[in-house]
Amino acid sequence: MADDALCYAGIAELGGLFRRRALSPVEYVQDLLGRIERLDKTLHAFVTLTPERAIADARAAEAALRRGEAGALAGIPVAYKDLYATRGVATTAGSALLADWVPAEDSTCVRRLQQAGMAMLGKLITHEFAFGIQFPGHRFPAARNPWNPEHVPGGSSSGSGAALAAGLTVAALGSDTGGSIRGPAAFCGIVGLKPTYGRVSRAGVVTLSWTLDHAGPMARTVEDCAHLLQALAGHDPADPASSPEPVVDYLAGLRDGVRGLRVGVPRAYFHEGLAPEVAAAFETALDVLRRLGAAVEEVEIPSIRVAPAFMVIMLAEAFAYHERDLRERPELYGEVAREKFMTGGLFTGPEYVQAQRLRARLVAETARVLQRVDLLATPTAVGPAPPFSVVWNPDYPFGRSNMPPFNLTGLPALALPCGFSPAGLPLSLQLAGRPFDEATVLRAGQAFQEATDWHRRRPPV
Amino acid sequence: MSDGTDVTLDEVRARIRAAGLPIPEERLGLVHGYLRDALRPLRAFDARAARDLEPAVTFDAAAPEDPDGGR
Numbered sequence: 001m002a003d004d005a006l007c008y009a010g011i012a013e014l015g016g017l018f019r020r021r022a023l024s025p026v027e028y029v030q031d032l033l034g035r036i037e038r039l040d041k042t043l044h045a046f047v048t049l050t051p052e053r054a055i056a057d058a059r060a061a062e063a064a065l066r067r068g069e070a071g072a073l074a075g076i077p078v079a080y081k082d083l084y085a086t087r088g089v090a091t092t093a094g095s096a097l098l099a100d101w102v103p104a105e106d107s108t109c110v111r112r113l114q115q116a117g118m119a120m121l122g123k124l125i126t127h128e129f130a131f132g133i134q135f136p137g138h139r140f141p142a143a144r145n146p147w148n149p150e151h152v153p154g155g156s157s158s159g160s161g162a163a164l165a166a167g168l169t170v171a172a173l174g175s176d177t178g179g180s181i182r183g184p185a186a187f188c189g190i191v192g193l194k195p196t197y198g199r200v201s202r203a204g205v206v207t208l209s210w211t212l213d214h215a216g217p218m219a220r221t222v223e224d225c226a227h228l229l230q231a232l233a234g235h236d237p238a239d240p241a242s243s244p245e246p247v248v249d250y251l252a253g254l255r256d257g258v259r260g261l262r263v264g265v266p267r268a269y270f271h272e273g274l275a276p277e278v279a280a281a282f283e284t285a286l287d288v289l290r291r292l293g294a295a296v297e298e299v300e301i302p303s304i305r306v307a308p309a310f311m312v313i314m315l316a317e318a319f320a321y322h323e324r325d326l327r328e329r330p331e332l333y334g335e336v337a338r339e340k341f342m343t344g345g346l347f348t349g350p351e352y353v354q355a356q357r358l359r360a361r362l363v364a365e366t367a368r369v370l371q372r373v374d375l376l377a378t379p380t381a382v383g384p385a386p387p388f389s390v391v392w393n394p395d396y397p398f399g400r401s402n403m404p405p406f407n408l409t410g411l412p413a414l415a416l417p418c419g420f421s422p423a424g425l426p427l428s429l430q431l432a433g434r435p436f437d438e439a440t441v442l443r444a445g446q447a448f449q450e451a452t453d454w455h456r457r458r459p460p461v
Numbered sequence: 462m463s464d465g466t467d468v469t470l471d472e473v474r475a476r477i478r479a480a481g482l483p484i485p486e487e488r489l490g491l492v493h494g495y496l497r498d499a500l501r502p503l504r505a506f507d508a509r510a511a512r513d514l515e516p517a518v519t520f521d522a523a524a525p526e527d528p529d530g531g532r
Contacts, residue, residue, distance in 0.1 A: 015497045039465070090500060118508060211517070240521055305502060306502040306506070307502075307504045308498050308499055308501060308502055309503055310499075310501045311495060311498065312500070312503065315495070317498070327482075330483060336488075336491070339485070339488040339491060339492060340483050340491070340495070342480075342483075342484050342492075343484075343492050343495045343496065345480045345482050346473070346476040346477065346480055346482070346492070346496060347496075347499075347500075348468060351500065353497075353516050354503045354508060354516075355503060356505060356516035356517045357506075357508075357514045357515065357516045357517075358502060358503070358506060359516075359517045360514060360515060360517040361511075361514060363517060393499070394487075394488070394489055395491050395494075397491075397494050397498075398495070398498075455522035
């Protein structure tokens with residue numbers, strides 16, 4: 001790449017260069033493909049590269065740009081988590097079960113981004129069925145964290161996080177059932193948005209848990225996530241959970257700042273077991289929001305401690321999806337993932353119902369809190385990315401997480417960089433908002449990024 | 462179940478037998494941990510005190526005003 005910094009350029013900057021003909025989308029894609037070839041041998045972010053498709057997409061975008069018919073995303077390189085169906089391109093879900101699946105149709109999200117003129121670089125590795133981490137010897141090697149390849153990039157959108165942090169793509173899609181967009185965003189120092197349940201179509205995205213799965217964008221800046229959400233959001237009859245709620249302009253008020261916004265800080269549950277550096281970075285982030293004019297106040301969500309019931313719902317639904325294969329072809333599941341999925345078959349029907357009742361209470365209580373404040377702020381992860389040597393233990397527990405409460409409630413939640421650990425690993429702030437109020441969540445995230453430079457730091461790749 | 466007790470290893474074995482799933486003994490600790498953590502809030506929940514609380518089976522992020530009997 002003529003200017004290596006360009007591999008970290010954002011959508012608006014690239015779009016401007018494309019429009020002024022200062023940079024060709026075709027040459028840019030070719031340069032990124034070369035960078036992937038160079039760096040992905042060790043990062044393993046991509047499971048499938050589609051260079052011919054990328055160049056063809058870029059050529060089509062270049063022609064549209066010349067005709068003056070191109071939108072903001074024309075020619076912008078994108079890569080998809082390998083859970084998203086892509087027409088004519090293998091979609092493995094990180095599993096041996098689907099290793100040979102070549103979908104006949106694009107998922108709705110992929111179709112919308114392709115229609116917006118994006119150039120598809122390839123498919124990004126996911127944890128097996130968005131759930132089971134890849135142990136050594138797995139059919140698909142685990143992606144590595146560009147900040148330190150001995151540490152995990154988070155999951156399950158592991159390839160999406162790693163590729164963005166290493167400057168291998170400009171945009172990516174992830175999916176989030178219990179934090180799979182926000183976790184990799186936190187561990188890789190990038191931005192991930194889990195939109196409101198129903199805001200972005202899940203049609204054509206391999207299911208983990210019907211009532212918890214969310215599709216959403218990942219990028220290096222809040223602004224780029226807003227651009228992507230603009231193209232992704234909207235009703236889709238192919239997704240039974242898709243909402244008819246009108247789509248607003250996510251870019252119009254993006255730079256309106258946080259002055260006058262009320263930010264609630266729920267400490268109970270969300271601050272238990274935090275690494276000291278996470279706690280310190282979070283308090284500094286709150287100071288930034290205060291300095292920008294937000295009113296920060298403590299709030300309580302009385303039933304937040306029901307959050308671990310999330311596992312009953314997720315595992316029971318995942319088991320329902322996988323039961324036949326688990327019983328008939330268990331050898332095709334990875335080590336440990338198989339037993340994790342099978343755990344979902346051990347809950348009783350009444351236990352699933354009780355978990356959904358507790359969830360209903362949490363949804364209502366959180367909504368009441370959000371009548372008083374505009375946003376909730378928490379640390380995204382309780383610590384920085386752990387090393388593979390720790391998580392490659394079959395008995396490694398899930399542990400408490402700050403992300404599933406927003407899958408249970410379906411609220412929009414944004415993860416964005418807010419610091420670094422003493423070991424140089426990224427730390428992250430989570431901002432959640434009211435249903436379908438992604439605009440306010442993004443606006444606060446944008447204000448934070450205009451006042452800080454954590455998102456501009458680059459890993460030593 | 463609202464007796465507040467934790468899941469025992471014997472209970473895990475009984476559930477595995479009832480489900481007819483081939484979960485090996487060496488994964489019992491892992492499975493036990495998941496069941497114990499996931500079921501803890503359910504076992505602490507007195508369903509008799511919340512008879513009108515309806516499940517979120519048709520999930521909508523825009524919450525009802527009062528799921529505890531708000532009908």
